[in-house]
Each structure stands twice: as structure tokens, then as C-alpha cells.
Amino acid sequence: MHTSAKPDEQPFRIYTTASLGHAVRHYREEAGLTQAELAEQVGIDRTYLSRLEKGEGTEQLRRVIVLLRRLGVRATLQHADW
């Protein structure tokens, strides 16, 4: 018990807004939150979160970042050319 707590999970790769939605749902469920709870905690509407998870793709980045922070998820960017 000195380095990592949940190391054995694959990161999600985000290609589309739909894949973002899947990831958010995964982390939300893992956190044991309902849509209503998470939405309220980050100040967005529940129906909006529902649509986001379904991948409607109209999200504003600012809201997504708040959402991820709340879920303890880190977003990283790196070269994909290999």
C-alpha cells in the first residue's frame, strides 16, 4: 500500500463524443452515483448528463472538465503517431 490504488484499469481513448459518453458513464457508475447526483454536484441538468452519456456530442469543454474532475479522472493528450 504505497503506490497505486486502482492501477489495473485500461485508460479510455477518446475519439468521438460517443466514446467520451461511455467513459463518463463508466466512471460515474464506478463512483456509485446516479445521473441526478452527479449532475447536481457539478451544476448541470440531469437530462443534459443523460444526453452526454449517450454521446450527443454537443458538450462544452468547460462542463466536461468539471465533470471529470469530480469523478477523479485525468485527461491527457499525447502523440498518436506510431
Add this chain to the structure above:
Amino acid sequence: MHTSAKPDEQPFRIYTTASLGHAVRHYREEAGLTQAELAEQVGIDRTYLSRLEKGEGTEQLRRVIVLLRRLGVRATLQHADW
């Protein structure tokens, strides 16, 4: 010449819209593109890209994804809890 081409770069961690802006600028410059060129290639306005790189934070995720794809950048999500 068998595995990776540009392996020795640190990934960018995205905490805020400002850090996204920095990352986009980094990859754009690395690609040798001007704002006008990149903006035109992904179908957004140059002034909008300028503001995005400055971190104004009002972007829609859909546009950001197109931008990253164009720059050959991969976005990933993973647990940050450790």
C-alpha cells in the same frame, strides 16, 4: 525503426481549458502550422482558434476533437486517484 517514432515526449495533462490551449498550441507549432492554416483545415475561424489557445474556455468538445485528430494527438482518460 520498428516501434515508435516520437516516444520521448511527456503527455499533457488537461486540468483546465487553459491547459488545453497550451497543448493545442504546442502541437500546432510542432506541426509547423499557422493558426490560419489549422483553422481552415478543420473548418473553424482563425480568431476562434486564437482564443482557444489563449484558454478562453468556451469551446465545444466536438470541435476540439476534430482539432486534436488533425494534429495527430490522442486523448485518454484514466483514474487520477493515487
Add this chain to the structure above:
DNA sequence: CACGGATGTCCTAAAATCAGCACATCGTGC
């Protein structure tokens, strides 16, 4: 199968974003 909680979806008004122009500023080369 009735109930309750969670989620999906339609609709509208209200709010926020984006494009595009004009012009300012910054760097660099001459």
C-alpha cells in the same frame, strides 16, 4: 404485477457560443 427509482427523450424559452470583420500588437528581416 404494482411500486419506485433511475434513465431516456421531446419540447420551448433563455442563454451562450461562433463566425467574421476591423483593427491593434508583436516579431523578424531588411
Add this chain to the structure above:
DNA sequence: GCACGATGTGCTGATTTTAGGACATCCGTG
């Protein structure tokens, strides 16, 4: 210092998104 390309920024209208309510659907559980 001037010219020129690249970038920053204020502004406005047109477009798009979001909140919120209402209701449907789905799924466990008793």
C-alpha cells in the same frame, strides 16, 4: 524605423446549446 506575416481582441448578429418540465421506459424488488 518600415514592411509584413502572425497573432490578439472588441464587437455584433446568427446559430447553437442548455435548463427544465413533462412524460415514457426500463428494471429490480417485494
